[in-house]
Amino acid sequence: MIKKVNMKRFIYFFVFFLLLTLGLFFIMNTLGSRTIQESLINSSKNQLAYAESIMDGVISEASMYGIQYTADNDVRFYQSRKQELSNYDAQMNKNEISDRLSDQLFSSLAVESIGIYWKPDGTFIQTGHDSLAKLPFEQVTERGWQTYNNSLYYFSVYPYIHQPKNPANIQYIVGVKLKKEYLVSLLGKAVNGDSSNAFFLVNDNLVISGKPVDSRIEQKAKETITPDTQRILKFDYHTGEDDYYVLSKYIEPIDTYLVTYTRMSDFLNPLDRNQQVFVGSILVILIIGLIVILMFYRNFYRNVHLLGKKFYQVEQGNYSTRISENPVNEFFNLFKSFNHMVLKTQNLFASLKIETELRRDAEVKQLQAQINPHFLYNSLFFIMSMAKTSPEAVMQMSKHLAEYYRYLTKLDRHDATLASELQLADHFLSIMSLCKEIHYEINLPPELGEHRIMPLIIQPIVENAIQHGIEERQGAHRVSIEIKALDDGALIIIADDGKGLTPEQIVLLAARVESESPPPGSRGIGLWNIHQRLKNAYGELSGLRFFTNDWGGLSVMAYIDFSLDEGGEHAITDCG
Structure with a gap:
């Protein structure tokens, strides 16, 4: 096989070797990029699952507070006792309930306030000092999670076991308001460094986030996400400059999506730069190799080709052929010997002509x-x-x-x-x-x-x-x-x-x-x-x-x- 290698095949092999190297590097770079992407996506999914588990705990805590005070005897009999007690004793009873609510919040990081609203006479007890805090309670018609003024509430109504079909028959409402700041801090556990961002999408219209959310990704998420409680869904989003992968997890109790998106270019740009440097190096090697091949061709291969051509002419019976070139290298003596050999051969064939x-x-x-x-x-x-x-x-x-x-x-x-x-x-x-x-x-x-x-x-x-x-x-x-x-x-x-x-x-x-x-x-x-x-x-x-x-x-x-x-x-x- 080595005997069959000529100049043209050597050039083809040289170019093929460089192209093969580029191809292998491209495959390795592609596999490396895919591995990084899969690693990032798995890491983001783990973080998202961790944030979801914390959110499930917050939901359970808020629901537990609502149910606890809906079934509390002091809250249940507050209206009937209020009619029997003096104004002073009634106020003291109200203060006692308020203190219990406030004491409850000392151990909670996620709950901002707890309120109780008696619909018949409009009595309202809350842990905070917001004068407008009663407004969302007045609009409650059923038990469950609701949003009001960009805040997330859990409302529990009494009677609790058999919820009244007519909202007018509701005796009192217990409402638990979550801290928006805590929800924002919870998003930090779902992101993957500075290249990521996360937000809650509540009821398809309320966005809770600590940082500005890309409106294009928000709109794309609203069009793409589906209420799948079993899986973390993923889709890719491409802009003119950046590529993102978007993960979403549906939190069914609060009808909310926890959405994260990560810009891949921040992680893949170093690989792209390495690839550009490598391709540039290969091109430099290719140029240098072609220059060396050109010099080799001019000083060696051309003379070898000429010698082979003359030998072919001799092989065809042209014994009068001679090499007139006088290269300033080792081929001078070789050409001189060739001319002498052909002359001797010509004389020999002349003597054996008959x-x-x-x-x-x-x-x-x-x-x-x-x-x-x-x-x-x-x-x-x-x-x-x-x-x-x-x-x-x-x-x-x-x-x-x-x-x-x-x-x-x-x-x-x-x-x-x-x-x-x-x-x-x-x-x-x-x-x-x-x-x-x-x-x-x-x-x-x-x-x-x-x-x-x-x-x-x-x-x-x-x-x-x-x-x-x-x-x-x-x-x-x-x-x-x-x-x-x-x-x-x-x-x-x-x-x-x-x-x-x-x-x-x-x-x-x-x-x-x-x-x-x-x-x-x-x-x-x-x-x-x-x-x-x-x-x-x-x-x-x-x-x-x-x-x-x-x-x-x-x-x-x-x-x-x-x-x-x-x-x-x-x-x-x-x-x-």
Whole structure:
């Protein structure tokens, strides 16, 4: 893999690495932000639940005071005793009740005042000194929590057990007023630092808060919150500059919502600044890296590319090429050595010109014998017919066709392996599957791929399977190539679901390939050629074997003995 890394891939890898780093940092930053948000929200929920529990205690305390004095005997019989007592004694009795109410408030932090109002004669007793304190009592018609003049009251009426349906039958009213300052202080237990605020929303119209409440969030809360007594509800609110999360808890006894909202930007801005610094650092590294790559390209890669280009020209047979550049670095001596080498090579090839031309003529004749003109014509006509309708098919055909013939032109290098031969067969089958319906399967154990064999052993058998098997049977379309490890060699099995042969025909074919001389005509000479080459290279047991497979077609089997290691040293002779 390292050998395949070039300059372009290195640049791609460098950019990909930076983008991957940015992506990972973005994911980590997102996860960190989400963790902080969840932590803040859970903390706010805990604080809200704590404030709610205190509020429940305040509600219970106020209700208890109301019920206690509604059922108190001194309060119940105050009116009847008042008629029996003198003015002095009646006043003393009233003062005694007032003192008891005042003494009760010494131990309470949440209750501001307690008042008792007798409706029949308008008598009123209270713990405070507010001259208007009686007004809310005069409007009471039933027991429960009520608001008056931005204050929260709990009213209890007598008779208590069976509350009168007609408000005129109420004898007296006990009212408990909560301290607004205490409620405001209670909000401090529900907020999360200076970035949070909280307020009570009573009866959807009264807002109790110690600090100014954002009117937009207040309006949004009125539109969003629902009276759910079991859960703490949450929703997000976004403005042009800030993001908030809003929590609400419905307190059913007083029909009030405890609402908190927290500005997230105060907590996430440090993370955003860190992200900006990191992105800036990555961009600086990217710029520096690109500058280094540019310098590397100008001083090294360009010279390497030039040298590779010249070597390619030499490889193509241009032995007159020279490198005229004179870089002021280590490449000067390298280019000088290259020019000297090419000059020597040119002289050498001049002295061997006659021998090379003769050899080339022989190789051309051999190659022409290898190439099936009809196969080439069909492939080219396929490319012409599909050029406008299916460019993808043209690309695939051109790719496989180029790889197929490139392999054939390098057969004189004697470097054929099982893997390379199967790759040639794969290109051939891919070309055939584009032209017609061919389904094929190639199975090669990885440990056998690099073993050397004689070239052009597998592909002619595959070609024979298609031409004389599949094409002669309607609906046939399957080809299978399977390689199995066997002792010190490999077993090659090529099967098709084509026309197949009868037992008599199989015996006749086996006898034909065993013959010492090739069969007359062109039919069958390819299999005879392969059979003879296998026997000469790997022994008698390595010849071709034929049998009918489960598909009804013909299977051809050959054995390759790797211990002999003579595969690439034999002449290439094949006729279609």
